[in-house]
Amino acid sequence: MIHLKNVHKRFRRPEGGWFDAVRDTTLHIKAGEIFGLIGFSGAGKSTLLRLINLLERPDHGSVNVDGRDLTGLSAAELRRARQNIGMVFQQFNLMANRTVAANIAFPLEIAGWSRADIDQRVAECLDIVGLADRAGHYPAQLSGGQKQRVGIARALAPRPHVILADEPTSALDPKTTQSILDCLQDINARFGVTVVIVTHEMHVIRSICHRAALLDAGEVVELLDVTDKQVAARSALAKSLLEAA
Ligand SMILES: Nc1ncnc2c1ncn2[C@@H]1O[C@H](COP(=O)(O)OP(=O)(O)OP(=O)(O)O)[C@@H](O)[C@H]1O
Ligand SMILES: [Mg+2]
Structure with missing residues (x-):
């Protein structure tokens, strides 16, 4: 459903030179999944999310959503394609x-x-x-x-077939957070909308995600499988996020 292949995004640093926010990243998200992007601040989560609807255009690599390579579309075609990708x-x-x-x-x-x-x-x-x-x-x-x-x-x-949500609960208290997560889960279950959610909190991943990618310094360092609300974390970074949760 969403196939990011070797996507790379770098930004010009104000002080000169370049900063690689997303490094040559490949990620496949299945239709109907609730997929999390988790990592500490500056890991590149928002940039990776914004690459999915080309709010950020990759320096190289391809972005395929629903069978179409978005990087090859004209401006008018891209506007239409974006109607298929909601954002929160x-x-x-x-x-x-x-x-x-x-x-x-x-x-x-x-x-x-x-x-x-x-x-x-x-x-x-x-x-x-x-x-x-x-x-x-x-x-x-x-x-x-x-x-x-x-x-x-x-x-x-x-x-839309896809909803992208960038930290949709970070401005909310814990009880409200859960009700918003429930709302996203309900929409996913009822309408089959694929949801990609950015968070820096493992409890969000545990609560509603089927799978998640752990990002560090612009790279996916681990794919997390969420089964029976347990997250099997292998890397030290994933474990530290689990402990912080
Ligand atoms: N438009 C931009 N111009 C320059 N640098 C940018 C731009 N957008 C992001 N960056 C840099 O790229 C890196 C990754 O940013 P990004 O916003 O993707 O991280 P994040 O994981 O979403 O962080 P946070 O949890 O703080 O939201 C950061 O170092 C950030 O300063
Ligand atoms: Mg962010």
């Missing part, structure tokens, strides 16, 4: 001057849906995330957890 952000990224319903409608407006189709889909998505009674509220009137539910509904609205 740590800080929610909602539009303050739009209601909950209008935030969820936004990607559908961009994609040219009819008003009737938009209204129906927004109502469905509000229902899925449990916010049917908040349609007319503004983001400032919502709790953090409710804001993230809107973020998830907005990502889900165009019926």
Whole structure:
């Protein structure tokens, strides 16, 4: 479903020279998986996630999602392909001057849906995330957890096959965190959406992921299999993350 092959991303350092944020990385994520990207700060998790929808373009390597190599698409083709890849952000990224319903409608407006189709889909998505009674509220009137539910509904609205989530619970308290993880798990189970979730916390991996890649200095250093909520960690780095959890 998602095949990253030898992807490499380097950034120019402000002080001169280059920094390799993702190093020649190959990763295969299966359809219907909840896949975690875990590692300490600066490991390259967000960069690797953003390579999946080409928010970052790799210096080399290929990014194949749903059977298409995204690096070979024209700008218009890429815009269409991205409708198949929703994104959820740590800080929610909602539009303050739009209601909950209008935030969820936004990607559908961009994609040219009819008003009737938009209204129906927004109502469905509000229902899925449990916010049917908040349609007319503004983001400032919502709790953090409710804001993230809107973020998830907005990502889900165009019926994507993939949702990318970058630390979606890092701004939330533990109880709210679990409810947001449950919401993502529910969407994965009900609609078969493949979820890629970035986190620096092993409990997030344990809670909802089927598999995870442990990143260090821009490389995948271990693939973790999560069976019966136990993580079999081999490397010292994985063990240290487990102990920190
Ligand atoms: N646009 C950019 N320009 C320059 N350097 C960048 C850019 N984006 C990321 N980096 C650098 O690349 C490295 C990896 O960054 P990335 O954001 O992918 O890490 P991360 O694992 O998501 O970290 P965190 O847990 O802190 O979010 C970091 O050293 C970061 O400073
Ligand atoms: Mg990050």
